[in-house]
Amino acid sequence: xxxxxxxxxxxxxxxxxxSGERQADVAIGQDGLISEIGEGLSAENIIDVKGQIISxxxxxxxxxxxxxxxxxxxxxxxxxxSAVRGxxxxxxxxxxSEKINDSADITRSIMKLCETALCxxxxxxxxxxxxxxxxxxxxxxxxxxxxxxFVDPMVVERNDLTTRRAMEYxxxxxxxxxxxxxxxxxxxxxxxxxxxxxxxxxxLGIPKENETIEVFRLCSLAKMTGxxxxxQQVSNPQSVKLITxxxxxGAKVTFEVAPHHFALTEALVESFxxxxxxxxxxxxxxxxxxxxxxxxxxxxxxxxTGHRSCExxxxxxxxxxxxxGTIGFETALGAALTFxxxxxxxxxxxxxxxxAEIAGLSETHGGTIVKGRPGNLTxxxxxxxxxxxxxxxxxxxxxxxxxxLQMKGVISHTLVDGELVVIxxxxxx
Amino acid sequence: xxxxxxxxxxxxxxxxxxxxxxxxxHFFEVSTRRIPKVPALRGRTIAWLFYENSTRTRLSFETAAxxxxxxxxxxxxxxxxxxxxxxxxxxxxxVSAMGVDAIVVRHSSTGVPWLLPKWTDASIINAGDGAHEHxxxxxxxxxxxxxxxxxxxxxxxxxVGDIKHSRVARSNILAFKTMGAEIVLVAPRTxxxxxxxxxxxxxxxxxxxxxxxxDVVYMLRMQLERQKEAFVPSLREYTNDFGLTLERAQxxxxxxxxxxxxxxxxxxxxxxxxxxxxxxxxxxxxxxGVIVRMAVLYFLLGSGAExxxxxxxxx
Numbered sequence: 197x198x199x200x201x202x203x204x205x206x207x208x209x210x211x212x213x214x215s216g217e218r219q220a221d222v223a224i225g226q227d228g229l230i231s232e233i234g235e236g237l238s239a240e241n242i243i244d245v246k247g248q249i250i251s252x253x254x255x256x257x258x259x260x261x262x263x264x265x266x267x268x269x270x271x272x273x274x275x276x277x278s279a280v281r282g283x284x285x286x287x288x289x290x291x292x293s294e295k296i297n298d299s300a301d302i303t304r305s306i307m308k309l310c311e312t313a314l315c316x317x318x319x320x321x322x323x324x325x326x327x328x329x330x331x332x333x334x335x336x337x338x339x340x341x342x343x344x345x346f347v348d349p350m351v352v353e354r355n356d357l358t359t360r361r362a363m364e365y366x367x368x369x370x371x372x373x374x375x376x377x378x379x380x381x382x383x384x385x386x387x388x389x390x391x392x393x394x395x396x397x398x399x400l401g402i403p404k405e406n407e408t409i410e411v412f413r414l415c416s417l418a419k420m421t422g423x424x425x426x427x428q429q430v431s432n433p434q435s436v437k438l439i440t441x442x443x444x445x446g447a448k449v450t451f452e453v454a455p456h457h458f459a460l461t462e463a464l465v466e467s468f469x470x471x472x473x474x475x476x477x478x479x480x481x482x483x484x485x486x487x488x489x490x491x492x493x494x495x496x497x498x499x500x501t502g503h504r505s506c507e508x509x510x511x512x513x514x515x516x517x518x519x520x521g522t523i524g525f526e527t528a529l530g531a532a533l534t535f536x537x538x539x540x541x542x543x544x545x546x547x548x549x550x551x552a553e554i555a556g557l558s559e560t561h562g563g564t565i566v567k568g569r570p571g572n573l574t575x576x577x578x579x580x581x582x583x584x585x586x587x588x589x590x591x592x593x594x595x596x597x598x599x600x601l602q603m604k605g606v607i608s609h610t611l612v613d614g615e616l617v618v619i620x621x622x623x624x625x
Numbered sequence: 626x627x628x629x630x631x632x633x634x635x636x637x638x639x640x641x642x643x644x645x646x647x648x649x650x651h652f653f654e655v656s657t658r659r660i661p662k663v664p665a666l667r668g669r670t671i672a673w674l675f676y677e678n679s680t681r682t683r684l685s686f687e688t689a690a691x692x693x694x695x696x697x698x699x700x701x702x703x704x705x706x707x708x709x710x711x712x713x714x715x716x717x718x719x720v721s722a723m724g725v726d727a728i729v730v731r732h733s734s735t736g737v738p739w740l741l742p743k744w745t746d747a748s749i750i751n752a753g754d755g756a757h758e759h760x761x762x763x764x765x766x767x768x769x770x771x772x773x774x775x776x777x778x779x780x781x782x783x784x785v786g787d788i789k790h791s792r793v794a795r796s797n798i799l800a801f802k803t804m805g806a807e808i809v810l811v812a813p814r815t816x817x818x819x820x821x822x823x824x825x826x827x828x829x830x831x832x833x834x835x836x837x838x839x840d841v842v843y844m845l846r847m848q849l850e851r852q853k854e855a856f857v858p859s860l861r862e863y864t865n866d867f868g869l870t871l872e873r874a875q876x877x878x879x880x881x882x883x884x885x886x887x888x889x890x891x892x893x894x895x896x897x898x899x900x901x902x903x904x905x906x907x908x909x910x911x912x913x914g915v916i917v918r919m920a921v922l923y924f925l926l927g928s929g930a931e932x933x934x935x936x937x938x939x940x
Contacts, residue, residue, distance in 0.1 A: 390819050390820075391820050392820040392822065394818075394819070394820075395819050395820045395821060395824075396795070396823075396824075397735050397736070397755075397757055398755055398757040398758075398790070398791075398792060398795055399735050399755065399756070399757070401819060403819075467739070468735065468736025468737075468740055509712055512712065512713075512714050513712065513713060513734075514713060514732060514735075514736060514737045514740060515734055515735060515736050516733070516734035516735055516755060517734050
């Protein structure tokens with residue numbers, strides 16, 4: 197009997213997953229599943245990953261593609277090219293492109309568009325029609341198509357009643373509700389973090405209470421209703437304290453932190469470059485240090501990029517005229533390895549294992565690398581240094597908040613369902 | 626090293642400010658001549674890029690340029706390609722390609738003068754960016770104060786009003802401090818920036834007490850829309866507590882001068898008859914504006930040689 201030859205073997209790497217760290221080859225079979233883990237494996241395609249880390253693929257809970265509607269800024273294809281180059285094998289696409297995903301029809305059209313994706317795209321639906329915060333969208337119709345993530349993005353003026361009803365109504369779909377934590381009013385004209393720098397520059401600020409008030413409200417309602425709630429892009433330690441308290445009281449609340457919120461400070465805004473205009477805004481060094489501490493202490497559930505590509509000419513505008521947003525897939529691992537003082541397992545937990553659980557993707561992604569699992573894998577060199585350059589990244593827009601920064605940690609290969617989509621940093625499609 | 630640009634007060638420092646003030650003395654002399662014009666910047670081209678409405682600052686700059694015999698290129702934002710969606714970058718690169726030595730820019734967005742050198746080699750002069758800086762206003766204010774008192778150092782300058790939204794206040798605080806003045810800001814908390822802990826100023830909400838021993842009372846324009854945005858309950862209440870009423874003005878020490886960057890809202894931050902008082906120097910500020918802007922343009926674009934022969938430079 198002839199057993200089918202392995203398709204790929206990753207040779208000489210170090211596997212890190214939930215069960216620990218071990219040196220072994222990983223083989224992928226013709227069916228795209230992990231076929232063998234062990235010594236001296238062979239295959240049609242042997243990839244030398246000596247000295248590198250083999251991890252399960254990263255999972256981004258917060259990705260913005262501008263498709264459908266604003267394809268000039270990003271498409272699902274260009275966005276996922278960037279995602280796989282950043283080591284991501286699954287991302288959740290937020291329903292806030294120009295055409296908001298608040299109906300089964302739009303969901304179907306996005307499903308079609310996802311055929312162009314280079315990694316798994318989990319489509320999220322809007323919680324409220326048009327992201328207006330008023331009327332609940334047809335969640336059941338979207339759920340019937342398999343949607344399990346529903347989102348009310350940043351800057352929605354929500355009322356307590358609608359939020360409560362959505363949290364109650366959605367539970368029969370075993371859905372997770374994702375919320376951006378911004379009440380709206382403070383934000384309406386604010387351009388950056390409110391504080392010493394905004395005062396000096398005369399730029400209208402957004403106080404941290406814009407976030408904390410909303411975090412408190414959402415945690416209270418999550419507790420009240422028992423809904424599964426995930427809070428997006430939490431940027432200050434007071435918010436984390438409120439969430440940790442709610443978690444301790446039994447609320448099913450998780451949250452994510454963006455790489456720039458534990459890496460960069462508002463001092464960058466003094467350059468007046470619009471690439472530093474992001475939401476929630478960059479904050480103080482003190483705040484950044486506190487976020488790092490919370491990450492080190494294991495208080496944070498996930499790192500999520502909030503990746504959003506803007507057309508370059510829009511980011512070339514003066515600070516106050518430019519749109520918010522930064523690309524983020526290709527700098528997430530680098531930011532984590534460069535700015536966090538954590539063991540690799542801790543960082544992979546934040547980038548892959550825990551977000552896979554939150555997204556309900558544990559069957560195919562996350563913290564276990566064993567025979568029979570789909571080959572969703574990321575291989576990287578955690579020590580190799582590089583300099584972030586937006587124009588060398590795969591997104592349509594090249595405005596990156598990490599521009600010009602030296603980082604460590606380079607993704608060499610990404611496998612999606614057992615297929616090598618990135619080899620030595622080069623996209624294979 | 627002398628700065629190539631005047632984007633903010635920090636581009637100048639004390640030495641730069643002093644040099645401009647002493648150049649201003651020279652141009653003051655020029656302004657008293659029968660024909661107040663010199664060929665100092667002949668052959669130099671200055672472009673005006675005013676993205677925000679401005680009559681006073683713009684006229685002041687244009688007059689200054691004419692008196693220095695500079696050519697000017699007027700990019701009228703309201704009737705030009707900008708209205709058709711041209712970006713700032715494209716506009717600046719276009720103007721620059723035509724050949725300009727300096728660009729005077731006003732823009733509603735903070736920081737624009739700092740972005741421009743990416744797209745042009747011209748010297749940049751900030752004529753106001755957002756609520757951030759307005760350095761030539763501060764230079765003319767420094768000149769006005771120095772002319773009045775001989776020196777700015779040690780003077781007590783009280784700035785009153787909407788500091789939060791004021792680029793004049795931000796530049797003035799930097800400039801007055803650089804020149805050694807003592808600064809007091811008077812405003813309701815809602816019209817102060819949120820965090821002034823690092824500012825070299827004293828802050829007060831008691832106007833009467835603060836101006837009792839002031840050398841300069843500097844009133845800021847109160848935008849009428851601040852009332853709608855809930856910064857103050859009513860303009861009447863604002864005028865009561867923070868306006869320079871005639872009564873307050875008459876109680877000021879004899880030597881105290883009253884300043885205002887204009888345009889004034891008579892009856893709001895400054896009572897109707899106050900600008901006519903002897904110690905109000907508002908019109909001096911305006912005439913000094915032209916002189917100081919001549920000094921600014923000459924400081925950045927002049928070679929020094931033209932001035933040494935100024936005695937026979939009239940033509």
